[in-house]
């Protein structure tokens with residue numbers, strides 16, 4: 001048994017004799033973690049980012065379709081198709097037995113966010129796929145065009161709007177369920193974020209997809225992307241700080257190590273991107289750069305939250321101290 | 332339909348078994364554990380569990396580290412300069428000076444490098460460096476207070492098992508005995524059960540492609556095959572001191588209470604039951620323990636709560652967030668030209 005004492009420097013304390021917060025003293029078994037961290041690689045945070053990007057892009061594309069903004073529609077549908085294809089590849093790649101991927105469809109279990117997510121993606125994927133394929137075919141050079149039977153072209157054209165609208169209808173679920181995927185674990189920094197994390201994730205999805213719209217669509221059509229991006233970024237930043245306040249000790253890993261670096265980068269990129277998007281409504285270049293910053297910011301948010309959770313599972317402090325405090329408070 | 336939280340007197344019926352046998356479980360009485368590790372060995376032998384590395388971990392006699400995909404029983408060793416109860420110490424020549432345990436533990440600790448969270452699962456990730464020299468304490472007054480806590484840890488077979496709740500393939504299931512078992516031929520290795528378990532029990536097996544069940548989630552089955560043919564689980568059969576007791580859960584709980592009372596009478600005031608209470612955060616465990624110190628001293632969470640208790644709240648928040656996103660997207664298009 002080892003009694004671990006940790007000293008933390010109080011934040012904001014100045015000078016040499018910086019005040020020290022009281023020792024967080026707790027017992028552990030030779031300092032070993034109580035929990036196991038998820039065995040997930042970078043695939044999963046990449047999926048969190050791409051899933052959000054796809055969802056927001058489908059929403060923008062549907063709106064653009066209805067309001068007659070063809071360039072914004074095209075970038076949205078193509079963005080959604082690309083992002084969802086990559087995310088499915090990431091999901092399968094992360095399995096211990098990729099060949100058994102389809103076992104996910106054996107059951108539909110509301111107690112398993114991953115099961116629900118699989119079904120949500122099974123509905124969303126084909127819809128976003130058809131809408132994206134219609135855009136691809138329209139862009140393709142003539143010789144590829146000729147390879148497609150005429151009825152297939154016709155079918156894609158007819159189906160593109162209903163498919164795009166269906167994708168948009170399911171998209172909000174695609175963007176928000178991933179927060180439950182993380183929160184429904186014993187991992188302290190994910191579980192303790194459960195109240196606000198869905199809002200952080202949809203904000204991040206809106207910022208990323210708005211960012212893609214700003215990057216890809218001409219100024220004349222980019223208005224909705226700009227508004228979605230700015231709203232999303234502001235929501236993400238505001239809810240994140242609220243989330244950190246409600247997480248207690250489990251907020252600490254968000255400020256340390258790799259996670260800390262990523263979260264700081266995400267704040268900076270998201271804030272700069274949002275300001276740039278607001279200021280640059282007359283400049284194609286400023287809009288595009290802001291869009292890229294928002295995309296990068298969203299990716300950093302997902303990787304940062306992912307890493308913070310992993311760090312919180314690897315250190316017994318985040319498991320033991322809050323539980324011990326709970327017992328002491330009840331007595 | 333199973334509830335997500337609270338007591339459940341018949342887990343097997345809630346899971347859909349008609350007329351199940353009484354719920355089975357383990358009562359691990361750590362006060363009689365002698366640390367022989369017969370349970371670790373018997374478990375590996377019977378279940379054909381591959382080796383989990385041959386390491387010297389520098390943590391007393393524990394060279395296993397933690398439960399994992401290839402470690403379904405784990406014996407913890409804790410040395411404390413403390414007396415258990417009213418017992419006579421039977422050293423003929425008492426050790427002198429302060430205990431060297433802490434210094435040795437620290438040296439052992441410093442010798443470990445790499446990803447320790449992989450201990451017991453992927454020991455290649457943990458490297459053992461040369462153990463640094465330790466300053467052993469000077470001799471002093473004779474010391475007559477020492478106790479050694481040993482405890483054989485195992486999957487808790489929770490009443491509300493987070494691993495089972497979150498499993499997206501239905502590979503993890505509740506048996507007719509009320510235990511929680513992975514179906515090896517269905518698991519696709521998604522890994523979700525691993526961060527879900529509040530005890531860090533279940534893990535995905537790593538190793539060469541030829542390794543049995545590599546890439547899928549593995550843990551104690553409470554010897555499902557042996558139970559079906561009326562045998563004791565291998566660990567309980569092998570335990571020479573009956574520290575691991577197997578039986579009907581209701582009966583084990585009564586026996587455990589009697590044992591704590593007897594220990595308290597013998598002056599072992601630190602004896603307490605862990606995970607025996609159906610009103611706790613996991614609805615009580617199928618495998619519960621008699622401990623002699625706080626759970627965290629043994630590497631166990633002091634007040635575990637099944638994550639799915641909060642799932643309705645999480646889905647509700649996610650629903651609200653989804654609606655907000657939809658509203659935000661609609662608002663982005665409404666009213667303005669550009």
Ligand code: SF4
Nearest residue numbers: 486487489492494528
């Ligand atoms: S201890 Fe962990 S692996 Fe065992 S039943 Fe409970 S949640 Fe599942």
